[in-house]
Amino acid sequence: MYIGIDIGGTGIKAGLVDENYNIVVKDSIPTPKETYENMLNGIIGLAEKVAFAGGLKLSEIESIGIGCPGSVDDKKGIVTYSNNLDVPYMPLGPDISERTGLPVYVGNDANCAALGEFFALDEDVENFVAITLGTGVGSGVVINKKLYTGFNGAAGELGHTLLAMNGEPCTCGRNGCWEAYASATALIRDTECAAKENPDSVLSKMIAENGGKANGKTAFDAAEQGDAAAKTVVDNYIRYIAEGLINVINTFQPEVVVIGGGVSRQGDNLIIPLREHVKKYVYGSLEGVPIGDVRIAKLGNDAGIVGAALLGVNK
Amino acid sequence: MYIGIDIGGTGIKAGLVDENYNIVVKDSIPTPKETYENMLNGIIGLAEKVAFAGGLKLSEIESIGIGCPGSVDDKKGIVTYSNNLDVPYMPLGPDISERTGLPVYVGNDANCAALGEFFALDEDVENFVAITLGTGVGSGVVINKKLYTGFNGAAGELGHTLLAMNGEPCTCGRNGCWEAYASATALIRDTECAAKENPDSVLSKMIAENGGKANGKTAFDAAEQGDAAAKTVVDNYIRYIAEGLINVINTFQPEVVVIGGGVSRQGDNLIIPLREHVKKYVYGSLEGVPIGDVRIAKLGNDAGIVGAALLGVNK
Secondary structure, eight states, X not given: OEEEEEEOSSEXXXXXXXXXXXXXXXXXXXXXXXXXXXXXXXXXXXXXXXXXXXXXXXXXXXXXXXXXXXXXXXTTTEEEEOTTSSOOOBOHHHHHHHHHOSOEEEEEHXXXXXXXXXXXXXXXXXXXXXXXXXXXXXXXXXXXXXXXXXXXXOOOOGXXXXXXXXXXXXXXSOBSBXXXXXXXXXXXXXXXXXXXXXXXXXXXXXXXXXXXXXXXXXXXXXXXXXXXXXXXXXXXXXXXXXXXXXXXXXXXXXXXXXXESGGGGGTHHHHHHHHHHHHHHSTTGGGTOOOOEEEEOSSGGGHHHHHHHTTTTTO | OEEEEEEOSSEEEEEEEOTTSOEEEEEEEEOOOSOHXXXXXXXXXXXXXXXXXXXXXXXGOSOEEEEESSEEETTTTEEEEOTTSSOOOBOHHHHHHHHHOSOEXXXXXXXXXXXXXXXXXXXXXXXXXXXXXXXXEEEEEEETTEEOOOTTSOXXXXXXXXXXXXXXXXXXXXXXXXXXXXXXXXXXXXXXXXXXXXXXXXXXXXXXXXXXXXXXXXXXXXXXXXXXXXXXXXXXXXXXXXXXXXXXXXXXXXXXXXXXXXXXXXXXXXXXXXXXXXXXXXXXXXXXXXXXXXXXXXXXXXXXXHHHHTTTTTO
């Protein structure tokens, strides 16, 4: 049995994960604030709790894996920077290993989610990319069945490759990143902007009824009701995702790419037009080069826990 | 001893490469046209010639490696499509292996060049990217010391990731690819365009003196003479290369990235501003994440021969 920990800005989730990569116990706590000691105690306490709920002592666990937002030195097990947390520098790997006597692995949260989705695939593949469309565009890359993190642990930041030089400002300090167009945040921005420009639209009415705020579903819902302004937002948004996916495929040519995050609940409404656009513009498409499958992610919110738990298995 | 073959649209180059990855004999022929049989005979004849010049029979060679432009199924050793050659489909691996009795490996030419540059590095690195700025933007990726080609042999087409959605048309059918901005072809286009817009510039004069045609050096030369129009062309061009390099680094975080092709002869004029721009905008730069070194490629035109020869070693 493994324990997977998924650290977020508001909560920490933990799961006891079995040898078949299934979560058998799950629990969570609010993210401990202010001190690193609180964070350490919170994680270790939560780990003990899920082990106990599964009938195990912590000493009977194979390893603990931790996914954390920000920059992670995965070789040393250190979170070197995390702008979402009060404590940006955290040597979680060595410290938790010392206190529990267990092997402890630490990875970037998007990489953990990718690893979870990789282990959840039905087929046996070598190369794989997972994209999570949320507040940002998260991504993780698996190459030759191993998580790929580059020499400094920071590789696979596909959300921070360009869609449009000099384009929309991105949180990373650059302009025009994929994230600035294909994240749920970007979709909401574009939805609210289209509503303002089209005050008589269904879109505008839906947003007004929701207290002036759009969410990641608003444009899709209004488009389904035939609203032209919403349809333009959705079409553009799908195009933005597709353009980034073409970059991903031209770069990695993985057997499978999965799309996760809240927007992925759109299912076929999203994936069918995405596949069409990708197929048309991917490099070599005219030459009959086969391309990998683009599909919706399977595990969703649990991917981070499962992937973190499997960091040790994937070493 | 290995033999490396570098197939181009106008000529085929071959080299006898020793165990220290040095070319000991080099020769070339014009690319045989019209039939596949001519191509096969040309390659085998040239291979025998360089072996003989090195005092060896072909049967004493370890393996033959072949780099070819276009789409290559490197697992099967087949060129599946090459728009630069009269014969687009060529099962070179099995056919040359059958006729010579030697192991024969086939790779994409840009991948071979990357492999050559990788073996030429002074230091021991795991992950590496080579970019060649020529007619197009060629690229090859080495991960965990092996050439990375994806499940279909077509990965690492970094020249066909976006710089600007809806931007300049690219040869691949997409608009706004890195290649459409950072290739020598794009530099020449932008140079000639700037000269037209600035008829009194040094740039315009230099092009007129050259029969109305610019080349990859023109803008750099005119900028060195203080020409403002040329300086803008050069600054933009370096920015285009840099933006793509940031994408490459955010994706792969390799220890080393090398820039090759004719433009790389600009040396420090190119590499110093490139490094500055990359350092400023790469993901995590504000968090003190270390990044790999960006430098000029070492082997230049010989990289393709050396890399092809080493395809077998790198399997």
